[in-house]
Amino acid sequence: RKEVEQDPGPFNVPEGATVAFNCTYSNSASQSFFWYRQDCRKEPKLLMSVYSSGNEDGRFTAQLNRASQYISLLIRDSKLSDSATYLCVVGHNDMRFGAGTRLTVKP
Amino acid sequence: EPEVTQTPSHQVTQMGQEVILRCVPISNHLYFYWYRQILGQKVEFLVSFYNNEISEKSEIFDDQFSVERPDGSNFTLKIRSTKLEDSAMYFCASSDGDGSKAFFGQGTRLTVV
Numbered sequence: 001r002k003e004v005e006q007d008p009g010p011f012n013v014p015e016g017a018t019v020a021f022n023c024t025y026s027n028s029a030s031q032s033f034f035w036y037r038q039d040c041r042k043e044p045k046l047l048m049s050v051y052s053s054g055n056e057d058g059r060f061t062a063q064l065n066r067a068s069q070y071i072s073l074l075i076r077d078s079k080l081s082d083s084a085t086y087l088c089v090v091g092h093n094d095m096r097f098g099a100g101t102r103l104t105v106k107p
Numbered sequence: 108e109p110e111v112t113q114t115p116s117h118q119v120t121q122m123g124q125e126v127i128l129r130c131v132p133i134s135n136h137l138y139f140y141w142y143r144q145i146l147g148q149k150v151e152f153l154v155s156f157y158n159n160e161i162s163e164k165s166e167i168f169d170d171q172f173s174v175e176r177p178d179g180s181n182f183t184l185k186i187r188s189t190k191l192e193d194s195a196m197y198f199c200a201s202s203d204g205d206g207s208k209a210f211f212g213q214g215t216r217l218t219v220v
Contacts, residue, residue, distance in 0.1 A: 032206040043211040091206035094163045099149040
């Protein structure tokens with residue numbers, strides 16, 4: 001089983017749509033959880049940390065379910081600039097990345 | 108805003124040659140990482156480094172690889188005898204805590220010919 005598994009995508013959505021990404025992880029001892037975004041040929045950049053209580057940052061909402069070892073990211077009112085690959089990242093003694101889900105937002 | 112810097116941005120080397128990739132982590136960070144990303148593939152963990160020693164390494168990080176913190180600011184990745192399949196983008200990252208959010212450098216694109 002892969003350490004961090006994500007929806008394979010790609011997701012192609014119109015501007016203004018709501019889109020949800022899912023992620024599962026295998027190491028139950030994992031302690032920290034993040035969503036990163038990566039633009040083509042660029043470095044991963046932190047989008048948001050994910051907390052057990054769930055957290056929101058503007059149009060972005062992240063949820064964590066430790067019992068199911070499941071993480072989600074919801075993007076509301078998507079913009080053209082949201083087009084990127086979204087990476088689920090799980091930390092224990094290091095940080096392990098999912099393969100990423102590619103999102104394209106179209107006009 | 109503090110950032111992780113990596114040099115060079117692009118390195119071309121002949122198969123069998125040694126390369127050293129350099130990174131300057133964020134100054135008050137204590138945990139350092141190297142990742143690689145082969146074109147079109149996922150970001151893969153190589154190694155983490157804390158308190159002047161390796162804390163974790165992946166199966167990719169074999170005897171051909173080594174890391175060093177030669178002074179108070181630099182963090183280097185050495186590949187002793189490069190292979191064609193080492194061609195990838197190599198990212199350095201640093202964080203202020205174990206498993207804390209990490210900040211990435213812009214990467215070094217290594218091309219082995």
